[in-house]
Amino acid sequence: MNRFNVKQIMLTMALVCNVIVSGQTDEETVRTIYSASLNNGYSYQWLDHLSNAIGGRLSGSENAEKAVQYTKAELEKLGLDKVWLQPVMVPKWVRGDKETGYYFLEDGTKVPVNICALGGSVPTPNEGLRAEVIEVTDFSQLEQLGEDAIKGKIVFYNRPMQADLISTLEAYSGCSSYRYAGAVEAVKYGAVGVITRSLSLRQDDLPHTGSMGYADLPNEKRIPSAAISTNDANALSEVLKTSEDIELHFRQTCQQMDDVLSYNVIGEITGSTYPDEYIVVGGHLDSWDLGDGSHDDGAGVVQSMDVLRLLKLSGIQPKRTIRVVLFMNEENGLRGGREYARVAKEKGENHVFALESDLGGFTPRGFSIQASEQDYQRILEWKSLFKPYLIHYFELGGSGADIGPLKNDTNVLAGLRPDSQRYFDHHHAANDTFDAVNKRELELGAATMTSLIYLVDKYGFNQSSPIKD
């Protein structure tokens, strides 16, 4: 019997052995859910396939298409009421050759640097781009330096993430605009290229990619943009402290292609009492291409899939319609999230709640919640149910990029908040790989999500239908 047969049999057996939850208290049901995930979870096995058999899944790539077909087929095995693909046109950007970069010391020594093109960047000329480097730590410095100092140069944004913030997401937010908008700002002063310090709190040799944009810059004004590893950023900055006129050469052959057809993958358990009230749980199926996208966002994808499976495994028949949505193209376009919300609106589907997992498969700490004060208080009433699982974080804040377009005046959105300390060590880099995910941490996340979905489904929010049973 080969490995995949064994896996398939285990999957089927687990689904057959439903636990009857009628008569259980919420404490007992949540315990049932966590035990189901830790004893019989399937998220880690799915992630193994997504990461190791498929790999990085950049929108429009062959791997992204494989991931669509694989997750659809896996959802179909779960005995859901409906599984389908929702078409969406997505941008297709390709990296091309491995990027190269080096700078020249005053004595002519070439010092190689680890760089990668930022997603969406134009290529350099085929022979590469060579120009003097000018270092800045923020946009206001560009203005102070002005066109005289910047024209014809490569702007080096060297803004480290703030180490003493406890939430690394907050530290990321303080720097991400330099990656996204660095080129547009630098072009204003005549820069010919941009090199941005990788958005990581680790000191290492890995460049971290991520999306950048040119806003409405005409094609001929677009300049190539790359990320440089934190170690190389530190070293280059040291050199620039004492040397004038350091030149940097880099080469990238990335290309923006025409949009291609792709899909959101959707599965649902139809609600028994309020089938027209929708609860969404999801993550994004696309990933960057340098690693295999295990944390970003393979973890969120497989956890979301397992939410529906764990509900069934725990013998829970939802009153409302529970949908898993595996969004396409979060990383460089958000087309999937926008299309899902557009279609939902067009069909008049009442989405009462959506939950996203897109911050890695680390030990879950709680949720960030977008809700009215009244609905937030409702969620806080459930907080004690999560205490045995060391889930304490229930704070108002953002939720997730893909579900964001679903927000309206009355519904509630939430984002799973895993421990954030290691997330940016791997984010958008070559080490975002399966071995960096711990099975139990991933499964605890899936159980935490399932428990919240169970409670929202059971009790609803202020604007949802009252409970009838």
Add this chain to the structure above:
Amino acid sequence: MNRFNVKQIMLTMALVCNVIVSGQTDEETVRTIYSASLNNGYSYQWLDHLSNAIGGRLSGSENAEKAVQYTKAELEKLGLDKVWLQPVMVPKWVRGDKETGYYFLEDGTKVPVNICALGGSVPTPNEGLRAEVIEVTDFSQLEQLGEDAIKGKIVFYNRPMQADLISTLEAYSGCSSYRYAGAVEAVKYGAVGVITRSLSLRQDDLPHTGSMGYADLPNEKRIPSAAISTNDANALSEVLKTSEDIELHFRQTCQQMDDVLSYNVIGEITGSTYPDEYIVVGGHLDSWDLGDGSHDDGAGVVQSMDVLRLLKLSGIQPKRTIRVVLFMNEENGLRGGREYARVAKEKGENHVFALESDLGGFTPRGFSIQASEQDYQRILEWKSLFKPYLIHYFELGGSGADIGPLKNDTNVLAGLRPDSQRYFDHHHAANDTFDAVNKRELELGAATMTSLIYLVDKYGFNQSSPIKD
């Protein structure tokens, strides 16, 4: 300038740049401590040396002696009031050759298994030990099977840690007696050897060592004991389901030597107001030999060292005497912990509080506290100060093995409780290595410990002297 000079200068500079905390609120001081650790912590650099330059530090080994000298020298650089070595005789057990093991299928095929001797075990005969295997999951099964079934065989304890417990420590406690006492119990029924399933929740090929004991068994009755990897335990168990008379062969050349002289490493900041009240923070300097002991307990050692450094760096002059104690021989004897407590008692030193970190350098979640209800309530009053750092766990329970002997009727002990999900993936195995420690997680632990020490020193407990200033 070489790497170590740079490190030394950074260390000195950091100590010079003291922050004045007078007039700060506790919220501000705790913020100062966390920022000091995340921006200027030294725990990770110390751990780098301890793990990568020294390595595994089994009691009585040359590496253990190097670790004593290194940490003493590093403490001496911190400008403490006193640094000294406390002599203690420790057991010396040596592993010898790399262990080998295999079992024989009915068709004669030899299947190799990954094993390692348990610490304290006697060797096999030099040619190895070969005998039939009998599998049990608990001690009561030994009794049911009886001498007829067990005599002359190798007992295979195959008790998996319980996956659906949230605390992996609890899962460990449910199995660790099979490792420690497995030989003594099996000998009662005439077993000739013991193979124990590794105490890990991961399915992998790494055997996990750890201490075992023979109680008062005479030497000639002691039987060799080894751990087998979880993957190999699963495979062997599968084979035993369908095959009779499976024989296993294993060889280990470990030896118990005479006790040798070693040391606890101690440093202190003498209290300004109550110098005769002692607060201890510590971890254990010895480790198992398969990895480099980064999590167990290099992390606790360097965090404890940094507690004193971070207090100074944050401009805090303690009222009570704060001692860092790096205990020797926690793993296979606890001689250091016992000796420290013996000497403290002999000298009449009043130890009002002790804190240990010995559960890995993972994101801190809080503390387990051994205290009277009144002193526990005092600690709970400080809980809100930790909320911004996502430290929520403040529960009554055990503290730490090394500080345990210090407990008396009135004092308070506590153990740092880091996230436990990954701890036993690495515990006592070859992958307990530096790369498995995240710098920020380690530093957050050091800051969390420092903050509690700061508060205990400032406010004292019920039995401590009242605050005079």
